[in-house]
Amino acid sequence: MSGPVLEHALIERVAGAFRGSPLQLNGRHESDAELLRLPGTEAVLALTTDLVIEEIASGLYRDPWLIGWMAVTVNASDLAAVGADPLGILTSLTLPPDPPDDLIAGLRAGIGAATEAYGLPVLGGDVNRAAALAVGGTAVGLVPDGRPLTRIGARPGDRLFTSGPVGLGGAFAFLRLVGRGGGQAFDYRPLARLREGALLRRFASCCMDTSDGLIPALDELTRRNRCGFELTGRWDDALHADARRVLCGAGLPPWLALAGPHGEFELVFAVPAARVGPMRDAADANGWAPIELGRVTGEAGVVRPGPDCEPIDTTWVRNLYQEVAGNPAAYLSELLKSAKR
Amino acid sequence: MSGPVLEHALIERVAGAFRGSPLQLNGRHESDAELLRLPGTEAVLALTTDLVIEEIASGLYRDPWLIGWMAVTVNASDLAAVGADPLGILTSLTLPPDPPDDLIAGLRAGIGAATEAYGLPVLGGDVNRAAALAVGGTAVGLVPDGRPLTRIGARPGDRLFTSGPVGLGGAFAFLRLVGRGGGQAFDYRPLARLREGALLRRFASCCMDTSDGLIPALDELTRRNRCGFELTGRWDDALHADARRVLCGAGLPPWLALAGPHGEFELVFAVPAARVGPMRDAADANGWAPIELGRVTGEAGVVRPGPDCEPIDTTWVRNLYQEVAGNPAAYLSELLKSAKR
Numbered sequence: 001m002s003g004p005v006l007e008h009a010l011i012e013r014v015a016g017a018f019r020g021s022p023l024q025l026n027g028r029h030e031s032d033a034e035l036l037r038l039p040g041t042e043a044v045l046a047l048t049t050d051l052v053i054e055e056i057a058s059g060l061y062r063d064p065w066l067i068g069w070m071a072v073t074v075n076a077s078d079l080a081a082v083g084a085d086p087l088g089i090l091t092s093l094t095l096p097p098d099p100p101d102d103l104i105a106g107l108r109a110g111i112g113a114a115t116e117a118y119g120l121p122v123l124g125g126d127v128n129r130a131a132a133l134a135v136g137g138t139a140v141g142l143v144p145d146g147r148p149l150t151r152i153g154a155r156p157g158d159r160l161f162t163s164g165p166v167g168l169g170g171a172f173a174f175l176r177l178v179g180r181g182g183g184q185a186f187d188y189r190p191l192a193r194l195r196e197g198a199l200l201r202r203f204a205s206c207c208m209d210t211s212d213g214l215i216p217a218l219d220e221l222t223r224r225n226r227c228g229f230e231l232t233g234r235w236d237d238a239l240h241a242d243a244r245r246v247l248c249g250a251g252l253p254p255w256l257a258l259a260g261p262h263g264e265f266e267l268v269f270a271v272p273a274a275r276v277g278p279m280r281d282a283a284d285a286n287g288w289a290p291i292e293l294g295r296v297t298g299e300a301g302v303v304r305p306g307p308d309c310e311p312i313d314t315t316w317v318r319n320l321y322q323e324v325a326g327n328p329a330a331y332l333s334e335l336l337k338s339a340k341r
Numbered sequence: 342m343s344g345p346v347l348e349h350a351l352i353e354r355v356a357g358a359f360r361g362s363p364l365q366l367n368g369r370h371e372s373d374a375e376l377l378r379l380p381g382t383e384a385v386l387a388l389t390t391d392l393v394i395e396e397i398a399s400g401l402y403r404d405p406w407l408i409g410w411m412a413v414t415v416n417a418s419d420l421a422a423v424g425a426d427p428l429g430i431l432t433s434l435t436l437p438p439d440p441p442d443d444l445i446a447g448l449r450a451g452i453g454a455a456t457e458a459y460g461l462p463v464l465g466g467d468v469n470r471a472a473a474l475a476v477g478g479t480a481v482g483l484v485p486d487g488r489p490l491t492r493i494g495a496r497p498g499d500r501l502f503t504s505g506p507v508g509l510g511g512a513f514a515f516l517r518l519v520g521r522g523g524g525q526a527f528d529y530r531p532l533a534r535l536r537e538g539a540l541l542r543r544f545a546s547c548c549m550d551t552s553d554g555l556i557p558a559l560d561e562l563t564r565r566n567r568c569g570f571e572l573t574g575r576w577d578d579a580l581h582a583d584a585r586r587v588l589c590g591a592g593l594p595p596w597l598a599l600a601g602p603h604g605e606f607e608l609v610f611a612v613p614a615a616r617v618g619p620m621r622d623a624a625d626a627n628g629w630a631p632i633e634l635g636r637v638t639g640e641a642g643v644v645r646p647g648p649d650c651e652p653i654d655t656t657w658v659r660n661l662y663q664e665v666a667g668n669p670a671a672y673l674s675e676l677l678k679s680a681k682r
Contacts, residue, residue, distance in 0.1 A: 010436075010468055011468055013445050013449075014434060014436075014445060014448070014449060014468060015432070015449070015463060015466065016449075017449065017453060018449075018452070018453055018456065018462070018463040019456075019457070019462055019463075020462055020463070020464075021428070021429050021462040021464060023428065023429075024429070024462075024464055028465070034429075034431065034464040034465040036428060036429065036464060036481075038379065038382070038384070038483070039483065039485070040382065040384065040485065041379070041381065041382050041384075043379070043381065043382075045386075045481070047431055047464060047465070047479070047481060048431070048465070049390075049431040049432075049433055049465070049466060049467045049478075049479050050467050051433055051435065051467055051469050053435060053469050053471050054469055054470060054471065057471060087362070087364065087377060088362050088364075088365070088375075088377065090375065090388055090389070090390040090479060091356070091390075092390055092392055092433070092477070093355060094392065094394060094475070095351075095355075097666075104354050104355060107355070108354075108355060108356070108357075108358065108359075111359070112358060112359055115359065115360075116360070121359070121360055121361055121362040121365075122356060122359040122360075122361070123361075123362060123365055123375040123377065123388060124369070124375040124388070124389070124390070125356065125390060126390050126391050126392055126477075127351055127352055127355060128392050128394050128395055128475075129395060130394050130395065130398060130473055130475070131473065132471055132472065132473060134435070134469075134471070134475070136433070136467075137390075138388070138390050138431060138479035140377075140386070140388060140481075142379070142380065144380070144381065
């Protein structure tokens with residue numbers, strides 16, 4: 001709806017006064033990766049840095065392989081959302097003083113598998129020692145034609161899509177951190193949508209990943225585009241079957257899996273109506289079926305879960321995890337109270 | 342001299358099996374920054390990532406301003422050592438859960454001052470929360486002519502230089518971590534040598550920064566070039582006056598300030614004899630006076646502190662801090678024992 005985003009307030013405190021680069025195409029929060037025009041070429045460099053540390057401290061990620069995989073995936077997904085071709089990644093590992101072999105082997109295998117899957121070779125990196133494990137990186141990509149995707153460009157009437165089923169990230173966090181049972185566990189191993197993002201450069205008017213969940217992504221896109229979204233009656237077709245099973249099995253409304261702050265690295269994007277057909281044809285030729293969520297409206301900041309439905313207070317949802325100081329049980333309880341209203 | 346570098350052994354454990362990029366010019370440890378040929382241009386991208394965390398945990402860096410300054414400087418210095426023009430930096434901040442205003446303000450001021458000093462604008466970044474403060478970044482630079490400096494290329498007969506006086510990093514660490522007194526404190530605020538590095542692209546045969554201290558840098562360069570170094574009788578002219586004052590004031594041999602592992606971000610580089618005059622002229626025109634340390638020899642792995650002197654066991658010096666598990670007092674005691682031998 002409206003009001004400040006708590007996460008952005010901290011970033012403003014830290015970075016508010018820094019001078020930018022005349023080569024940079026994007027303002028703050030306007031794209032998933034930073035976009036830099038390369039002097040002497042028409043190409044645009046895409047750069048993003050992300051660290052997996054809170055997810056380790058909270059117990060959300062425990063398996064070294066998954067930690068390594070995610071450290072690459074969170075960065076690759078930002079390249080995907082701007083449609084960049086992957087060039088490589090610099091890894092940043094903060095390890096305990098005497099790291100056991102199985103920790104090292106797991107991290108290495110997870111990082112290696114992800115970099116192979118994405119064609120995002122490890123270019124170098126940095127290793128440090130500290131008590132708390134942290135694994136991250138900086139990914140670099142190239143947009144050869146100089147026309148990256150950003151979060152800005154949606155117009156009323158555009159159609160809204162996701163690259164695939166959503167909600168796995170929320171369901172995984174629910175199982176791990178609240179653990180109400182009812183659903184069986186499942187493998188959480190999200191795949192950054194690099195090929196889909198590169199294809200969407202030709203069709204989409206805006207794009208963002210669901211790394212923080214679908215609802216926070218929709219909130220951000222309404223802010224950047226001063227638009228709204230109206231989801232169709234069947235938008236919950238987009239909910240991943242495993243997420244539905246987990247949430248329903250626990251007696252919870254399945255949309256809770258979309259609330260964030262932990263997501264699944266699909267892309268959410270808008271396409272002008274006239275380009276929807278060609279986009280679907282190109283996607284089909286690549287064995288990919290985007291899922292239609294709804295349409296873009298002119299109601300700034302308003303996300304309606306169906307025609308004639310009351311809007312979702314997306315800002316409240318987005319800020320809630322910080323409001324409850326990252327307490328998963330309190331977070332779920334507040335979400336449920338709001339669902340009853 | 343020879344034998345494995347302990348720091349490299351950990352990096353091999355972590356990254357040993359990763360596949361590289363066909364666009365990458367450098368192998369592991371061959372340059373201070375990663376060097377990537379940009380498709381469709383003759384330019385080379387320089388990328389480096391570095392995190393300030395161990396220096397905070399050990400108490401070496403306490404002032405938020407200095408922490409911010411150093412987080413930028415460690416990365417800028419790697420760009421300097423490959424002769425890249427600065428494009429920008431992505432910052433990575435891991436902050437305590439409720440960061441106090443003076444911490445935020447100090448970090449922001451230090452980062453801001455350094456990025457202004459280096460012309461290295463903040464392009465974006467990542468903010469996380471964890472118990473231990475960590476501040477780092479990934480710097481990006483461009484070598485427009487595609488001919489970066491690397492650690493490789495020294496030939497016997499080349500002359501060896503530093504960009505300025507060395508030893509401040511060692512003296513600062515001595516005062517902070519061992520604190521034997523005798524010398525007064527001094528401001529430690531090293532300046533990455535970006536302009537000097539860019540100038541050296543035309544003259545130097547190899548280059549590296551002294552971020553880990555001069556002796557470890559010389560050890561690395563002998564390995565990469567299968568060469569040796571013979572320092573001239575007056576090489577200790579290169580010792581910074583403050584470093585000499587601190588070490589002598591504590592009754593210690595001043596060369597201990599060069600042992601690392603904490604350095605001062607000067608450049609150490611070799612220049613073929615025929616290019617020394619032109620290099621000095623170009624430096625002079627920029628108000629810069631490189632300091633001659635000695636010459637490159639064909640004795641692989643041998644660093645002699647003067648003609649006819651016994652070699653320094655540079656590998657032993659370089660590994661010592663890890664051998665004593667990062668205990669500053671034990672480190673100093675072992676260094677002193679070796680000085681007496």
